Amino acid sequence: MVRLARRALHGLLLLIGVSALSFLLVELAPGDYFAEMRLDPRVSEATLRTLRSRYGLDRPLPERYLRWVASLARGELGYSFAYGQPVGPLLWPRVRNTLLLTVTATALAWMLAVPLGAWWATRRRGPVNAGLAGVTAALLALPDLVLALGLLLLALRTGWFPAGGMVSLGHEQMAWSERVGDVAAHLVLPVTALVLGILPVLVRYVRAGVADALDAPFVRAARAHGIPPRHVMFRHALPAAANPLISLFGLSLAGLLSTSLLVEVVMSWPGLGPLLLEAILARDFYLVLGPVLASTLLLVSGNLVADALLLAADPRIRAAGR
Amino acid sequence: MEAEPPLFRVWGLTKRYSGRERRGAPTVEALAGIDLEVTRGSDLALVGQSGSGKSTLARCLARLDEPTSGRVLFEGMDLRELRGPRLLRFRERVQLILQDSATALDPRLTAAAIVSEPLEVLGRGDRRERGRQARELMESVGIPAAWAARRPFELSGGQRQRLAIARALAVQPELLILDEAFAGLDASIQAQIATLLQELQARHGLTYLYVSHDLSLMALLADEVAIMFEGRIVERGDVGRIFTEPRHPHTRALIAAVASLPAPSAPPAS
Amino acid sequence: MPALLEVRDLAVHYADGHGGPVVAVDELSLDVPPGEVVGLLGESGCGKSTLLLAILGLLPRSARVVNGSIRFRGRELLGLGEPELRGVRGAEVSIIFQDPALALNPVRRIGSQVAEVVQAHRRWSGRRCRDEALSMLAEVGFPDPVRIHDSYPHELSGGQRQRVVIAQALACRPALVLADEPTASLDSTTQAEVRGLLGALQRRLGLAMLVVSHDLGALATLARRVLVMYAGRLVEAGDSARVFGDPLHPYSRGLLQALPRAPEPGSSRERRVPSPIPGSSPDLARLPAGCAFEPRCADRLPACVDRPPRETRPADGRQVRCFKYGG
Numbered sequence: 001m002v003r004l005a006r007r008a009l010h011g012l013l014l015l016i017g018v019s020a021l022s023f024l025l026v027e028l029a030p031g032d033y034f035a036e037m038r039l040d041p042r043v044s045e046a047t048l049r050t051l052r053s054r055y056g057l058d059r060p061l062p063e064r065y066l067r068w069v070a071s072l073a074r075g076e077l078g079y080s081f082a083y084g085q086p087v088g089p090l091l092w093p094r095v096r097n098t099l100l101l102t103v104t105a106t107a108l109a110w111m112l113a114v115p116l117g118a119w120w121a122t123r124r125r126g127p128v129n130a131g132l133a134g135v136t137a138a139l140l141a142l143p144d145l146v147l148a149l150g151l152l153l154l155a156l157r158t159g160w161f162p163a164g165g166m167v168s169l170g171h172e173q174m175a176w177s178e179r180v181g182d183v184a185a186h187l188v189l190p191v192t193a194l195v196l197g198i199l200p201v202l203v204r205y206v207r208a209g210v211a212d213a214l215d216a217p218f219v220r221a222a223r224a225h226g227i228p229p230r231h232v233m234f235r236h237a238l239p240a241a242a243n244p245l246i247s248l249f250g251l252s253l254a255g256l257l258s259t260s261l262l263v264e265v266v267m268s269w270p271g272l273g274p275l276l277l278e279a280i281l282a283r284d285f286y287l288v289l290g291p292v293l294a295s296t297l298l299l300v301s302g303n304l305v306a307d308a309l310l311l312a313a314d315p316r317i318r319a320a321g322r
Numbered sequence: 323m324e325a326e327p328p329l330f331r332v333w334g335l336t337k338r339y340s341g342r343e344r345r346g347a348p349t350v351e352a353l354a355g356i357d358l359e360v361t362r363g364s365d366l367a368l369v370g371q372s373g374s375g376k377s378t379l380a381r382c383l384a385r386l387d388e389p390t391s392g393r394v395l396f397e398g399m400d401l402r403e404l405r406g407p408r409l410l411r412f413r414e415r416v417q418l419i420l421q422d423s424a425t426a427l428d429p430r431l432t433a434a435a436i437v438s439e440p441l442e443v444l445g446r447g448d449r450r451e452r453g454r455q456a457r458e459l460m461e462s463v464g465i466p467a468a469w470a471a472r473r474p475f476e477l478s479g480g481q482r483q484r485l486a487i488a489r490a491l492a493v494q495p496e497l498l499i500l501d502e503a504f505a506g507l508d509a510s511i512q513a514q515i516a517t518l519l520q521e522l523q524a525r526h527g528l529t530y531l532y533v534s535h536d537l538s539l540m541a542l543l544a545d546e547v548a549i550m551f552e553g554r555i556v557e558r559g560d561v562g563r564i565f566t567e568p569r570h571p572h573t574r575a576l577i578a579a580v581a582s583l584p585a586p587s588a589p590p591a592s
Numbered sequence: 593m594p595a596l597l598e599v600r601d602l603a604v605h606y607a608d609g610h611g612g613p614v615v616a617v618d619e620l621s622l623d624v625p626p627g628e629v630v631g632l633l634g635e636s637g638c639g640k641s642t643l644l645l646a647i648l649g650l651l652p653r654s655a656r657v658v659n660g661s662i663r664f665r666g667r668e669l670l671g672l673g674e675p676e677l678r679g680v681r682g683a684e685v686s687i688i689f690q691d692p693a694l695a696l697n698p699v700r701r702i703g704s705q706v707a708e709v710v711q712a713h714r715r716w717s718g719r720r721c722r723d724e725a726l727s728m729l730a731e732v733g734f735p736d737p738v739r740i741h742d743s744y745p746h747e748l749s750g751g752q753r754q755r756v757v758i759a760q761a762l763a764c765r766p767a768l769v770l771a772d773e774p775t776a777s778l779d780s781t782t783q784a785e786v787r788g789l790l791g792a793l794q795r796r797l798g799l800a801m802l803v804v805s806h807d808l809g810a811l812a813t814l815a816r817r818v819l820v821m822y823a824g825r826l827v828e829a830g831d832s833a834r835v836f837g838d839p840l841h842p843y844s845r846g847l848l849q850a851l852p853r854a855p856e857p858g859s860s861r862e863r864r865v866p867s868p869i870p871g872s873s874p875d876l877a878r879l880p881a882g883c884a885f886e887p888r889c890a891d892r893l894p895a896c897v898d899r900p901p902r903e904t905r906p907a908d909g910r911q912v913r914c915f916k917y918g919g
Contacts, residue, residue, distance in 0.1 A: 216694070217689065217691070217694035217695055218694060218695055218696055218697045218698075220650065220689075221687075221689055221695040221696075221757075221760075222697070222708075223650060223681070224648055224650055224681055224682065224686070224687045224689075225681060225682035225686065225708075225709045225712065225760060225761075226678045226679065226680070226681035226682035226683055226709070226712050226713060227682070227708060227709070227712045228678065228712060229674075231708065231712070235697075235700070235704075235708065236697050236700075239697070239699045239700065240697060240698070240699055242699070313699065314699055315698075315699060315744040315746070316698060316699075316744070316746050319744075319746065319747070371779045371780075371781060371782075372750070372779055478636075478637070478872060478873065479636060480872065481872065506776070508635035508636055508806055509635070509806055509808070509847060509850045509851050510635060510846065510847055510850040510868055510869045511635070511868075511872075512850070513849075513850035513867075513868035513869075514868040514869075516868075517867075517868050535779045535780050536780050537780060538780075538809075575781055576780060576781060578781075578784065579780045579781040579783060579784035580780065580809065
């Protein structure tokens with residue numbers, strides 16, 4: 001518990017650090033939302049000055065930061081110039097959609113990676129080994145963007161799945177069960193892109209970890225006691241291989257999140273990705289900070305979950321942290 | 323001889339591992355007041371079970387661990403005051419060999435490179451000269467110089483341990499601390515290394531400090547034994563005396579653990 | 593009485609990358625009668641661990657049994673399928689490995705690791721397997737089996753862990769226990785305890801044991817018959833008191849002299865230090881045409897380099913493989 005609390009505190013410090021640093025970086029970038037208007041002969045210098053003072057852009061940097069922190073506390077997270085409303089309410093539905101995508105992809109990727117990697121670990125020679133090695137190497141070599149575009153092309157050509165967005169036209173009129181099915185159908189493409197992107201990495205790690213565990217003396221001892229193979233795998237090898245995999249779980253969440261931002265843009269999934277891109281292009285200052293902060297929060301929570309799992313899985317770590 | 327100060331003199335040495343170093347665990351008193359002298363050219367063995375503090379004491383003598391209190395004098399100099407070049411010189415003169423020294427050899431280096439590496443670090447001789455010395459050292463521990471290009475995995479466990487000893491000898495130390503350096507080796511290889519160490523002692527006037535849980539093995543190697551128990555030296559004496567008149571109950575327990583064996587008949591005279 | 597375990601002319605080779613095979617075990621025959629302890633003495637790399645793994649059918653992929661037979665209760669074990677072998681392992685023939693810190697799964701409780709062995713061989717309820725595990729823990733001398741049952745391996749000492757490993761090995765009352773250096777990784781006083789425990793359990797349960805060790809002390813106290821192994825072959829066999837008291841083979845003699853022992857009072861150190869066997873164990877991939885010990889042997893004869901010596905029986909109940917005895 002002490003250990004978890006300490007990790008949570010680290011996470012909090014990280015959040016504060018990221019917020020301050022990204023605030024500073026975005027602030028240092030040249031221009032702002034109103035810079036483009038300067039080129040417009042219909043907007044006068046005076047109007048611009050009024051606008052900027054209304055949004056507080058003429059205040060010194062520390063003051064603007066403190067005001068933003070205060071609005072964070074109110075859940076507003078600053079003000080979007082483009083949308084003309086606080087960032088918070090814009091952000092939450094996007095966070096929900098991104099979470100839906102990444103959590104589904106993470107769960108699916110791990111549910112496939114563990115049995116596949118464990119199976120591979122028991123086949124060190126022969127066609128299974130060669131086949132899996134080839135397929136994972138090919139997938140690893142394929143950039144995420146190419147993968148996503150390829151899937152999009154496939155969907156457009158075949159029409160098997162909706163090729164973009166999160167809901168069909170007329171979604172609002174559907175019955176509850178139809179709506180779920182509709183979202184699920186829209187999920188197929190982006191989730192496939194994400195899973196195919198991370199699966200080869202995960203499978204290779206699982207294979208290496210389980211193969212090491214299978215070579216461990218206690219696994220040989222278990223076999224020597226006549227323990228059946230499925231118990232050797234599920235009670236001995238997998239639990240012993242779990243530690244690095246759980247740590248990898250936290251990392252995989254980070255990887256999926258960043259890939260997800262890209263895939264969302266390509267497949268027009270209404271998550272944090274398109275919002276972030278739009279905000280950067282428009283130099284919509286606080287709207288850039290929102291997704292950055294939300295992503296950091298998701299990452300920190302993912303790693304906390306991994307830490308909690310690690311504590312649950314390994315008695316030696318529990319003993320060291322007591 | 324009487325006028326010469328002992329190599330090591332230790333007074334009231336204690337070492338506590340506090341809760342901070344071993345997180346959450348209660349404070350552990352590894353050494354509870356050690357007084358010890360090590361004279362030049364002697365063979366002393368520290369014998370005790372795991373947790374008796376023998377390895378901690380060895381580490382304090384090699385200045386790899388800071389004592390909590392007490393003093394360690396090396397030739398009259400306080401170990402804590404050694405700095406800079408004098409500390410380097412101390413590190414050359416006192417070498418520590420551990421049970422896993424043999425497994426800690428760099429697998430990518432050849433045997434000759436492993437042995438000459440300390441010379442290179444100290445900037446002794448040129449490349450040719452170091453190579454020559456390395457081959458000489460290998461020969462002196464019974465590894466053919468022709469094997470100079472072999473790597474650790476091509477050697478047996480006993481050969482690797484001898485290579486670790488050759489490496490320690492490269493800097494011409496005066497004291498070797500051998501902490502369970504024989505554990506896990508076969509009896510015939512233990513005997514080979516024991517013989518080697520005695521030859522080296524006769525040639526270079528080395529001092530040995532052995533650390534082990536195995537009293538019967540130490541009887542083979544050392545002249546004098548110090549029995550350690552719960553962070554203290556409970557008994558010290560000549561090997562023969564320890565076996566014939568053990569005074570401390572723990573010494574008697576250690577002796578009882580040595581399985582008795584019928585003595586083999588003498589080999590036929592050739 | 594027919595032997596419980598009969599090994600005949602066993603030869604095991606390992607494939608290695610450089611040309612010829614590594615001959616780990618060759619021409620090896622041995623018997624373990626019911627209820628009797630046989631000691632196998634040999635140094636690292638002599639093939640003793642390969643022999644034990646071959647008996648249980650657990651040889652690594654790179655190893656191949658090229659000749660011989662291994663019979664347990666008259667039934668050939670070589671060539672049995674995995675499911676049949678699984679029924680033998682742990683239930684009829686079990687093994688105690690050298691290092692208990694490595695033989696137990698670090699992330700699982702002790703009790704479940706003992707109960708699991710029972711569960712693998714008996715159609716009992718989980719409850720009953722747990723009770724059996726507890727009584728087994730009591731049997732190997734734990735005064736508080738419940739506490740040990742709920743512990744993790746890292747919470748126990750080396751000696752306690754080895755007791756747990758013994759409990760696992762005996763949980764299904766096997767007829768034969770193989771022990772691979774059961775005391776080598778322990779402190780000397782703990783070694784004595786574990787030796788005593790193994791001896792007591794062996795007598796109480798009437799176990800047959802094949803104990804591999806280079807701890808001559810352990811063999812002298814446990815085993816009635818001792819076999820000496822060098823470079824994959826048995827070089828000497830006989831009653832343990834006689835082999836230790838009067839070794840015939842030059843290798844056995846060298847090994848016994850290399851053994852540390854308590855000094856006699858007043859002896860100087862020079863007399864205590866044994867004369868080690870010169871040289872080192874042969875490369876099993878390039879064994880000489882003659883006797884494998886010949887390059888290190890002080891008693892070599894001209895015949896030694898031509899072919900390996902045959903086994904002879906120079907005295908009642910003794911076997912030796914050396915030209916000095918007509919091999």
